[in-house]
Amino acid sequence: MTAPGPVLRSLVDPFHPHPYRVVARRRETSDTVTLRLCPATDPYLPGSPGQFMMLTAFGIGEVPISLSRVPDRSGMLEHTIRAVGSVTRHLVALRPGDWVGVRGPFGTGWPLDLARGRDVLLVAGGLGFAPLRSALEAILERRQDYRRVTVLLGARTPSDVLYRQILPRWQRRNDVDLRVTVDRPDERWRGQVGVVPQLVSQVAPSFEPTETVAFICGPDVMMRFTVRELQRHGVSDDRIFLSLERNMQCGVGLCGHCQLGPFFLCKDGPVLPYSRLMPFYEVREL
Amino acid sequence: MARGSVVIESAHLRTLILTLQREGYQVIGPTVRDGSIVYAELSSDGDLPVGWTDEQEAGHYRLRRRDDQAVFGYAVGPHSWKRFLLPSPFVLWRARRTADGVLEETPPADAPRYAFLGVRSCDLHAIRVLDRIVLAGTAVDPIYAHRREQAFIVTVQCANFAPRTCFCVSMGTGPRATAGYDLALTELLEPGAHRFVVEIGSERGANLLAHVPHRPARAADLRAAEQAIARTATQMGRRLDTNGLKAALYANLEHPRWNDVAERCLTCGNCTMVCPTCFCFSVEDRTDLSGNVTERVRQFDVCFTTAFTYTAGTSHRHSARARYRQWVLHKLATWVDQFGTFGCVGCGRCITWCPVGIDITEEAAVLSSRRGAGAEDT
Known part of the structure; x- marks a missing residue:
């Protein structure tokens, strides 16, 4: 996935964003859009599933956003962004042709190497599907390298489910078991109702716990309960990977904001195995 | 040499x-x-x-x-x-x-x-x-x-x-x-x-x-x-026993002394500003009145604020207890795992410039003692 690009200015000076342009904008939910970005100048930035970029809205500020689609051969990439603060509100409002500053890629990606030859379980809550989408696409590109592939998605309501245009394409495949659940159904919802950790028991019979690698991304409470469920079904802690969200400002372990115990989540994470996270992740307010 | x-x-x-x-x-x-x-x-x-x-x-x-x-x-x-x-x-x-x-x-x-x-x-x-x-x-x-x-x-x-x-x-x-x-x-x-x-x-x-x-x-x-x-x-006025300190602090993340120190700590961040190794910074984008010229400014930040960990609408460290714990834990434990050295050089500035006189050597001695032992450093 990681293309060995030419020497990047960001390696010399990690604080300078690269100019990108919005080339497409797709509304996902009431407050979330996906932006397709294209490098305005060479060289373009590489990136692997699970890594994140720092996106700058001109004159407003910078935020960490994970890659929902990794850069293709022309450097085109996608970010799914929810409007929650001033920077993300501005990013979500951008239109094709608008400028975006991009720094990155930062952090650890999903351990696809470890997942190869094993059952893979992707568990996403809400916007947590964005970084897992890039993993799913990488897996489907080389589907034969993996055993059972299961995707469990949770959202608050049916209209909060991400990537609804593409979802049916994945659901139609017989080599992917994709299940969606919502907390609060509307009158037209015919799928499952409940929280996403509950789905683990449903699919547990179909995967081999000792040969399973799980990738989880979502709200902390959802990840904690999902981990419990996976443990209960015999998946070992060093095969359960979480992607954590913290205040990230520099992306290179220099600004200090994203610390969790000994980890700088921007460079040691955001993806870490539960076995390493556990002593710190389970301590309140650490 | x-x-x-x-x-x-x-x-x-x-x-x-x-x-x-x-x-x-x-x-x-x-x-x-x-x-x-x-x-x-x-x-x-x-x-x-x-x-x-x-x-x-x-x-x-x-x-x-x-x-x-x-x-x-x-x-x-x-x-x-x-x-x-x-x-x-x-x-x-x-x-x-x-x-x-x-x-x-x-x-x-x-x-x-x-x-x-x-x-x-x-x-x-x-x-x-x-x-x-x-x-x-x-x-x-x-x-x-x-x-x-x-x-x-x-x-x-x-x-x-x-x-x-x-x-x-x-x-x-x-x-x-x-x-x-x-x-x-x-x-x-x-x-x-x-x-x-x-x-x-x-x-x-x-x-x-x-x-x-x-x-x-x-x-x-x-x-x-x-x-x-x-x-x-x-003539050293203070001492700190660093033997086993990291492991002791890791083992005492819920030590009652964190609550005790949180009652005294004003979370003003003076200690981080006078500390010669505190390196954390924040960045801010500022524009001129036209909105067409912008600059990104970085400045020292203080882990004693709730804003320090603010992410997507919430702070990860709400309590003064958690914020003081982060600072001491970083200086004397996690820093060792991150950089192979303590984040404290014993200069004593944080002790002198703490407006309420919290003494890191005294706190660390208690915090690294067996839970609740309340040992006095003499």
Whole structure:
């Protein structure tokens, strides 16, 4: 996935964003859009599933956003962004042709190497599907390298489910078991109702716990309960990977904001195995 | 490592400063301002705090007149060298939105060439700690790197004062500086013989001394210097047992003492600002009135604010307990895992400048004791 690009200015000076342009904008939910970005100048930035970029809205500020689609051969990439603060509100409002500053890629990606030859379980809550989408696409590109592939998605309501245009394409495949659940159904919802950790028991019979690698991304409470469920079904802690969200400002372990115990989540994470996270992740307010 | 020692008379401290200035250095050193000793640009030796000493205790700092003409007869003040190596605020870049949407960037100005005069052993170690973080990590901070590369370091060995809040002996960071300087001065105050023993630590240091009148150091000079430094070591006002400290703190993340200290801590962040190794920064984008020119500014940040961990609508560390715990845990435990060294060099600044006198050595002793034991450090 990681293309060995030419020497990047960001390696010399990690604080300078690269100019990108919005080339497409797709509304996902009431407050979330996906932006397709294209490098305005060479060289373009590489990136692997699970890594994140720092996106700058001109004159407003910078935020960490994970890659929902990794850069293709022309450097085109996608970010799914929810409007929650001033920077993300501005990013979500951008239109094709608008400028975006991009720094990155930062952090650890999903351990696809470890997942190869094993059952893979992707568990996403809400916007947590964005970084897992890039993993799913990488897996489907080389589907034969993996055993059972299961995707469990949770959202608050049916209209909060991400990537609804593409979802049916994945659901139609017989080599992917994709299940969606919502907390609060509307009158037209015919799928499952409940929280996403509950789905683990449903699919547990179909995967081999000792040969399973799980990738989880979502709200902390959802990840904690999902981990419990996976443990209960015999998946070992060093095969359960979480992607954590913290205040990230520099992306290179220099600004200090994203610390969790000994980890700088921007460079040691955001993806870490539960076995390493556990002593710190389970301590309140650490 | 020392490449020999010489002696210069106190009058030639002036020559040393002038020589540094002539070599193109901006000389930064201790000076008296607002009732404390701070680091600022020196125009001559006249700016140095001659005849001053300080009186430090937990939450207490006063300058006092000495009855001699000592130039360096005091411990460290509220400033540390990070304010020059990691300038704050600092404009990372400036950009302009033009008619065709293209961005122009203003290249940052050249880094100043600093000579630091009066770097104590603890602060030399603090600079080395910063080196590990900002020079040896996955990314190099170019702002620090340029300043650090060029900096000429004149160390002053700690002598001729009683170090009340210091605990460099416990941290293995002093009081004697043994490496990392270009020149190291030890001030000798003998009646009628005010002089400095100068240890040469680098080629650069040796070259500079060629312009400063000096004589070879005699055995008696060296002996007097060692004695003066050794006296400081025996007078340490604080101690911290670092044996097993990291593991003990990791094991005591829910120790009741965290609640106790949180009742006293004002979460003002003074400790982080005076700490010579606290490196955390935040970035902010600022625009002009037109909205077409923007600059990204970085400045020191403080882990004692709730904003420090604010993410997507919530702070990860709400309570004062959690924020104080983060700071101490970082200094004395997680820092070791991150950078292979403590984040504390025993300079004592956080003790002196804490408005309520929280003493990290006292807290760490209790926090690393068996849960609830409430051990007293004596």
